[in-house]
Amino acid sequence: MYFNLGAACTATLLAIVSPVHAADSVAYKDPETGFTFAQFNAQYVIGKYITYRIATPSNVAAGTPYDAVVQVAAPVDVGWTGLAWGGYMTYNPLTVAWQNGNSATVSSRYATAHQAPSIYNGASYTLLKKGTHVNSTYWQYTAKCTGCTAFTGSGNRNVTLNPTGENRVAFAYSRSKPSNPSSSGSAISVHDVTASWTVDFGSAANANFAELVQKNA
Structure with missing residues (x-):
């Protein structure tokens, strides 16, 4: 998987990436899981979107890691979709996921160069049963991540995402499905589209975060 742009998709990106960079997240209360999320609809082809939502606990001290x-x-x-928590392909946790039958597979990855990222043990995921499902038109997953909001960035910098303010994140998309959908270590193809946006973590705070995680497990 490569989050850098290949020549084959440059023309497509020129048409759709610019408005993505100018957009911001909005608050969304999910009636199924009860979480309040910061939501963004990322356009991956003209007129089609992948919805990304992030929920956080409230009352997190600045500089403290949090789920x-x-x-x-x-x-x-x-085929697969990725979320870069630091806003770039390299030196931040990458949440890569794809449909796996009636569920989804979530894979933790990390890259130090513009090449296929490696499995990343610094972040772990708990797939929540409620909020993870597939129908004839969409697949959706909901997962708790431990290790996505604090990580080692470039130059060995310690990075912690602002729990009450804005953070830059990015997405990647590929139309090609992984070679082994049931394995989180499956090989995946080069992405077709990538872009970034600013997400307001302040609008994603949940006072009952731990309770909701347990309720939806």
Whole structure:
């Protein structure tokens, strides 16, 4: 998987990436899981979107690592989708996921160069049963991540995402499905589209975060 742009998709990106960079997240209360998320609809082809949602606990002290819940809803023609927590391909946790039958597989990855990222043990995921499902048009997963909001960035910098303010994140999409959908270590193809946006973690705070995680497990 490569988050850098290849020549084959440059023309497509020129048409759709610019408005993505100018957009911001909005608050969304999910009636199914009860989480309040910061939501963004990322356009991956003209007129089609992948929805990214992030929920956080409230009352997190600045500079303190904290768990987050990520929810992604993607049309069934999406082969795999990735979320870069630091806003770039390299030196930040990458949440890569794809449809796996009636569920989804979530894979933890990390890259130090513009090449296929490696499995990353610094972040772990708990797939939540409620909020993870597939139908004839969409697949969706909801997962708690431990290790996504604090990580070692470039130059060995310690990075902690602002729990009450804005953070830059990015997404990647490929139309090609992984070679082994049931394995979190499956090989995946080069992405077709990537872009970034600013997400307001302040609008994603949940006072009952731990309770909701347990309720939806």
